[in-house]
Amino acid sequence: MTALTSSTPSLSALKSIFGYDSFRDGQQTVIDQIIAGKDVLVLMPTGGGKSLCYQLPATLLDGLTLVISPLISLMQDQVEQVTELGVKAAFLNSSQSSETQQEIIEAIQNRTLDLLYVSPEKALQYSFRSLLASNKVALIAIDEAHCVSHWGHDFRADYRGLHQLKQHYPKVPMIALTATADTSTQSDIVQQLGLDEPYIYKGSFDRPNIHYRVLQKYKPFEQVAKYVAQQDSSGIIYCNSRAKVDDIADKLKKRGIRSAAYHAGMDNDERAWVQRQFLTDSIQVVVATVAFGMGINKSNVRYVVHHDVPRSIENYYQETGRAGRDGLPSEALLLFDEKDAARVKQWIEQGENNERLAVCLQKFEAMEAFGDALTCRRMVLLNYFSEFANKSCGNCDICLDPPTLFDGLETAQKVLSCIFRLGQCAPTQYVIDIIRGKKHQRLNPEHVELTTHGIGKDKPDAYWHSIINQLIHKGIIRVDLEAHAALRLTEAARPVLKGEDAIQLALPRLDVKSTKAAETKEYDKALFARMKHLRKAIADEHNVPPFVIFSDATLIDMVQKLPMSKRDMLSVSGVGETKLERYGAAFLTLIEEYAAS
Incomplete structure (x- = not known):
């Protein structure tokens, strides 16, 4: 984290608008590069703070920040969130009413917007570029930038034309952002968008939580x-x-x-x-x-x-x-x-x-x-x-809970022998039914008489599913999808059946209980629940999602710090001046009442 150690404009905006005392790793360097007019490619994990890398500069730069986003719902969510912070933002698309579109067009012409979100198709329309001529484009942000790459996991043809934006605005810095891109995809993003000797920030892909x-x-x-x-x-x-x-x-x-x-x-x-x-x-x-x-x-x-x-x-x-x-x-x-x-x-x-x-x-x-x-x-x-x-x-x-390995030769032989005696024409569940010794109408009466019928009745179905999967992964069994997913033996099965090869298997994991990461440090769950209830009521009144008011992390920090004044409230992570003005009093009242009860 980058500590708040100076009064630079970006650090001041981080606290006063977004409510944070410090930048996450990489954010300040990326923002500094943008302010200096450089192109940037950002690789950060989901939840790593990518959007702040263009939202904060949008509040400092002279002109409009244009954000290219692939989905209307994503645009709407982000606009709601930054609007709650006091940032002037909008999204423009053809699904909006003509009145709404006209209001946004007038805002563009009057230069009253900091952020404008559009789809790649909209960004490339001649009529839209003509509209932008009435404004000054200060920054172009390409969200989900992996969509431009033919080698990416979510290639979208409509992203391919976005290099035209760089040609049309050659002196405007461009930031491309993605959470997932291997080396070949990164190179393709730079080439396809026409980024000019970009600063590349590659954050850790780790999500420790x-x-x-x-x-x-x-x-x-x-x-x-x-x-x-x-x-x-x-x-x-x-x-x-x-x-x-x-x-x-x-x-x-x-x-x-x-x-x-x-x-x-x-x-x-x-x-x-x-x-x-x-x-x-x-x-x-x-x-x-x-x-x-x-x-x-x-x-x-x-x-x-x-x-x-x-x-x-x-x-x-x-x-x-x-x-x-x-x-x-x-x-x-x-x-x-x-x-x-x-x-x-x-x-x-x-x-x-x-x-x-x-x-x-x-x-x-x-x-x-x-x-x-x-x-x-x-x-x-x-x-x-x-x-x-x-x-x-x-x-x-x-x-x-490290896997427990065991000598799996006898267990594997039971499975392989059963598959062989069934003529290598039965799917997984049928094989398991025979091993478990089941008797029902779907089973061929001749198969019920096999010596392998019931040889594994002491273990549950899930156990044998896991064993079969491990044998498939080891290349000893294969699944024939052309024959109704029948299990077939490979050449590697022969030495196992003969006892010539040793084989180690992992004891199957059959439990489905949730084993979440360790909880965050202790906090008052009752007060947290009351804060969530208040947040939901305020969100419903303003017709926005609850986390747009304050995130769960902000509420937990509030519970732990128990602010008793507006000044105290500003020390809570995620509380900036706009949110303090809008919602601070309600939460301070709740804390005061809770403390008195």
Whole structure:
């Protein structure tokens, strides 16, 4: 952190507008480069403070800061947040009423805006550039800059034309920002946007407040439902298909969990309603396809669950990054299954052109390695982004509960023998039913008579699911997706069946309890609850999400410091002059009443 040690304009604005005493790592250097007129590429983790790198200069520069953002919902969220800070900001798009658009156009012409958010399509329209001629563009910010790269995990063709902005405004500094970009993507961003010898800031990709955890995927809905039932805060569940999203959201609702589906098959009004309900804490859980994450700027998401394995580490990192943006302890849970992995590989092979196929497969193999890791998951994640950690994190499932290895030869032989005796034509659950000694109508009567029927009845289904997954990962079994996901033996199975090769397996993890990162230091939970109630009432009155008033982290700091005056209140992290003026009195009154009770 950069301490507040001088009265420079940027430091003064940080305190008076944003309410912070110090910059996060890298922020002040980036801002200084922008003020000096340099182009900048910023790589910071989600929740690392990227938006401040252009929002603060917008309050200091003479002219308009133009922000290119991919989603309307993201623009709306950011405009709401900076407006609450007293910054003059707006977003402009065709979905707004003609009256609203005209008001914003007049504000541009009258030079009364600090920040203007637009889509890449809007930014490239000739009519829009003509409108900007009436103003002075002081800074151009490209948010989610990885979208410009053909090698990025979320390439968008509409970003490709943004180099025209650099050609049109050659002397205006440009800042490109992303949370996820490997080395090739970084180079592509610089080239595609035409950045002029940019200053590149690459922050740590580490999110120390997020606890990473992987569970063997067995009965996924029951696993998800049990996990969510243990939570008392907001979360996101990601799935790979719309049908799965709808199904899980409906089932959760039937269990009394405030949940909603979100995917591209819904119309704009439905999606906007779900986002608003989630932002205002009216909905606890959103079950979504991956499109949802980029459009959400909610700081107090406490957990992200991946029902299905993502296609890349970049996707996983971006999606799990929705959790804990306020810096408080949060959790990322992945349900992992080798059969799912085989299916994703098949989708990649069928859906990608030859130019991208090898890269996409390489990215997915890195994701598989994360799911299968027997060493610190954070180290695996950071190493992928060329950030080499030299010690374990102490805040992932592997570090907190290291896997127990055992001599798995006999266990593996039971599975392989069963697959062989079933003619290598049965899927996973069928094989497990035989091993467990089950008897039901779906089983072939001849298979019930096999010597392998019941040889593993002392262990639950989930145990055998994990063992089979480990054997798939070791290349001893493969999944034949062309034959209804039948399990086949590979050449590597022969020496195991004969007892010629030793094999070590990990004792399966079957528990679904939440094991979040250690809580932040002690604070009065009762006062915190009353503050959240007051925050919600004020937010409803102003028709904004609660965290826009004050974040959870700000409320906790308020509870710990117990300010008794306006001067004291300004010492609370996240309380600037505008928010003090608007909301300070209400919270000071609450603290005074609580202290007197």
